[in-house]
Amino acid sequence: MTISLIPKPESENELITRALALSGKNLSQLATDIHWPIPENLNHNKGWIGQLIEVCLGATAGNLSEPDFQNLGIELKTIPLNSRHTPKETTYVCVVPLLNHTGLQWQDSCVYKKLKRVLWVPIEADPAVILSERKVGHAFLWSPTADDMEILQSDWEEFMELISLGQVESITAHQGEYLQIRPKAANASVITTGIGQDGLRKQTLPRGFYLRTLFTKQILQNIFS
DNA sequence: TGGTGATCATAC
DNA sequence: GTATGATCACCA
Secondary structure (H helix, E strand, O other), X not given: OOOOOOOOOOOHHHHHHHHHHHOOOEHHHHHHHOOXXXXXXXXXXXXXXXXXXXXXXXXXXXXXXXXXXOOOOEEEEEEEEOOOOOEOOOEEEEEOOOOOOOOOOHXXXXXXXXXXXXXXXXXXXXXXXXXXXXXXXXXXXEOOOXXXXXHHHHHHHHHHHHHHOOOHHHOOOOOOOOEEEEEOOOOOOOOEEEEOOOOOEEEEOOEEEEEOHHHXXXXXXXXXX
């Protein structure tokens, strides 16, 4: 990760204050502030906005498997909004563990750890607006409700059960109420080790947990309606 | 046209 | 390859 010019926030309050100060600014302003060049589009740099916001807010975790703001236990998620101000894409959470997950409990899972406290930063993502002119929206801190947690946990447990039974390759993105499992790799030739139907190790495509837009849309509605 | 499956950049 | 950051692009 690029060395951050901006110190880490020392409290939730400091973080949300900083995040709110970005609202209404466009991506050109933010990139200029930290001396970053702006790509013409995201085709060859899909994570650019997320990394831009990380640096602007002083995130520290880099590519560790920890929340972005380690000292605060808060995960940063940008969320792209279409012209109707609803989520344009699903939200990536973390890699799906395909091996050595026996006995893993929900509260020890990467999904739980990343979602228990999230700073959502909405970003305009209407393709009719060029990247440099897209504006940052109103950020907010969020934790799943008890009902959300129940559904997330039950999705997670069902998926992990299938994986432990060697069914990972039968899982499609149609499954899961709030969570879904989809490929997560540079391309289809990337492989990792999982469990096959015979219970033995088998090479397979790496996968990730994602939040359905149905769920993130609800989160936004509960905040802004 | 939106969701699923596929893919892109980068650090280590 | 595995982790971070996600969006692309095709097809039902």
